[in-house]
Amino acid sequence: MDVTELILHQHAEQRRMFAMLDEIPREDTETLGAVWKRLEILLETHAEAEELFVYPLLLRVGTGQADADDVEDEVEDAVKDHNEIRDGIRRAAQEDVGSNAWWEAVVDCRVANSDHMAEEERQDLADFRRHTDLQARHDIAVRFLRHESLRAAYGVTPGDKDPDEFIDQHT
Incomplete structure (x- = not known):
């Protein structure tokens, strides 16, 4: 099991x-x-597990891949993207399911998520694979899955992270 494949x-x-x-x-x-x-x-x-288990190590070992200026840029952008996704989730929660306003929030969330996944796949994940060995990726995958499974069992409330504070905390 490899966290990047997960x-x-x-x-x-x-x-x-x-x-x-x-x-x-x-x-x-x-x-x-x-x-x-x-x-x-x-x-x-998924976002929480990335922020807990992938991005902190990436900040220590990564160099920046593809069109990222450096690893800090890569991770800061990823955390900002997560916040945009969370914004869409919160907006949808304030609307009646199926209403035009709800669909607008869902579509905004989808666009933010699609953009994030594309960037993460060509930047963060490539950087992570290049700078971590398979055993480390396996160990992180186990922790990643455990965290997600325990959190999902009880439901979650999205909470933003300050990208600058995140970088400062993990570098």
């Missing part, structure tokens, strides 16, 4: 769940709400 798998799951929302009849608000709640939990537990 993250890629969860990215595919996130894409699939957003696509499922597209397929649910608009008037079936019970199903929309249930699927959205499941996706909301996945998005937040």
